[in-house]
Amino acid sequence: MQDILFNFISKYITLTEEEQNAIVSLDIFRSVKKGTILLKEGQKSNNSFFVLKGCIRTYYIIDGEEKTTAFYTELDALTPHCVINNAPSEYYIACVEDSILLISTSDMGVEINSKFPKFEIMCRILSEELLAKKQLDFDEFKTSSPEQRYLNLLQKRPELIQRVPQHQLASYLGIKPQSLSRLRARILEKKS
Amino acid sequence: MQDILFNFISKYITLTEEEQNAIVSLDIFRSVKKGTILLKEGQKSNNSFFVLKGCIRTYYIIDGEEKTTAFYTELDALTPHCVINNAPSEYYIACVEDSILLISTSDMGVEINSKFPKFEIMCRILSEELLAKKQLDFDEFKTSSPEQRYLNLLQKRPELIQRVPQHQLASYLGIKPQSLSRLRARILEKKS
DNA sequence: GGTATTTCTTCACTTAAGTGAACGATTTAC
């Protein structure tokens, strides 16, 4: 598991053994059971997440209905808005599958970043990349129909469609579960 | 104009006079006329933008139609995906109004960041904030109807609706101009 | 292993967005 992390980091910076040890000694590897709620709406928290294995999602409860807006899988990082803004959370975070996560606090971030400026640089680059990527995903969402969005997902993250319940996928695609069912039937129809 | 910039920066870090001078000497303040295309699809570029005054937008041309996906106004920063990834741009960037922009290259970023580590920190914090904020905007978009999205925009960026052509606003809201017209008429109807 | 719950699909109906066209109203260009 540590290898997966250090392999990921090596894409951005090169770590000395001392630096690797500093990370390991933070003791932030966690096994989390499916269904575990990692953050609740209204709650304050300092925890950031990095998925080594498994899947977590963010969701809102609007008019009593769960609306899933994002899935984070292997090598995805999530620092909740409430951590950045030090405010109550707008959304829930829950574990979709049994997962292995890194769960770190902002304090750890501050400490590691000030001790090893390399980390500061990695975090900046990573954030910039994720921001530009997120904008691209948002653009694609805006410029396509629900059906196109589903087909795009089928191309880009085909495993997600298998791993995740349809009704969560539906709100992720910005539609109701019934519409997703219908849309899938429509696509099958077309193929034949 | 410089005051606006340094006032913005002061929210994140405190600059010495030397540092301020280093920025000014980069000579990156630009006046740009309405309609100017700052980046074209397929083009490579190293330019990042910061809006001091005015408005710029990103758009795609899909099936011969312009699809505007984002507007950047006063104090908004934009580093295009193509700059981050050093690849041809997926989208166009154009000036919506006569504007005053900071236009900087990645080389300048590297130089300033390595000379003044403070800047590295500011960029990291800023990117993290923008990423978390962007995700929130995306979530809101996914979980609301076109009509709700328009009403939200009316709340959050009322001036944008005045500043920007309706057909650009429509694709920004993920719909066709005709639908935006109809939706606005529907809202007026309800009020009376 | 069997019951309860959740999840997925289907159906009939409603509502709103997409489409293509038309027509002023603006804005732009020369």
Place this chain on the structure above:
DNA sequence: GTAAATCGTTCACTTAAGTGAAGAAATACC
């Protein structure tokens, strides 16, 4: 200053998403 292009709205029609309900299938829970 006038012609041309662009822009915003409206209309009639089509298509697809939202809604509420119901039943089948899968999953979770003792």
